[in-house]
Amino acid sequence: MTSFIGNKLTYSAKPEQIAGFFGDMQNFKKIMPEQIENWSANESSCSFFIKNLGNLGMYKGDFDTPNQFGFPSNEQSKVKFTLLFKYRAESSGEAMGHFEILAEMSALVEMMARRPLTNFVNILTKNFREVCN
Numbered sequence: 626m627t628s629f630i631g632n633k634l635t636y637s638a639k640p641e642q643i644a645g646f647f648g649d650m651q652n653f654k655k656i657m658p659e660q661i662e663n664w665s666a667n668e669s670s671c672s673f674f675i676k677n678l679g680n681l682g683m684y685k686g687d688f689d690t691p692n693q694f695g696f697p698s699n700e701q702s703k704v705k706f707t708l709l710f711k712y713r714a715e716s717s718g719e720a721m722g723h724f725e726i727l728a729e730m731s732a733l734v735e736m737m738a739r740r741p742l743t744n745f746v747n748i749l750t751k752n753f754r755e756v757c758n
Contacts, residue, residue: 627735631723631746636712638720638757640691643712646757647694650685656752658745672701677741679703704738705729708746710753724749 636643646652651666663674672682682701688694696708706728714720724746730738 627728627730629726629728629739629742629746631725631743631750633721633723634750634754636720636722636754636758640712640714642757643694643710643722644688644690646753647685647688647710650683650696655756656749658748658752670699672699675741675745678738678745681706683708704734708749722750722753724753 649668650671651668653671654664654666657664657673658675660676661673662676663672663680665672670682670684672680674680680701680703682699683696683706684699686695686697686707691712691714693712694710698704698706706726709725709727710722711725712720712722726742726746728735728738728742
């Protein structure tokens with residue numbers, strides 16, 4: 626399993642706000658990169674196209690509120706992956722969070738996908754902080 630980890634950022638949003646956002650997959654449109662095409666979503670799943678990555682789709686998976694929220698790929702995706710949001714409250718009252726992708730791919734595909742997928746999770750992490758804070 627290959628991991629693509631976004632930059633860890635501080636969040637002032639409470640766990641309830643984060644869980645509420647992730648409770649409806651239509652909210653992901655607010656944090657997606659501008660390059661997203663063919664966006665489609667309902668409360669429990671979404672699909673979209675990213676140049677150089679192809680069609681991707683995911684659905685609400687396991688939530689370990691407030692620590693981790695999982696979104697596994699669905700049958701529309703060419704690559705099997707899970708998008709995670711990891712959240713950890715700090716003793717200072719702030720919280721740290723970031724998106725991460727876990728994917729099953731060959732070494733060759735990993736080499737080609739590393740940069741765009743790392744950029745993707747960094748954009749999601751940054752945009753999510755702007756929407757939730």
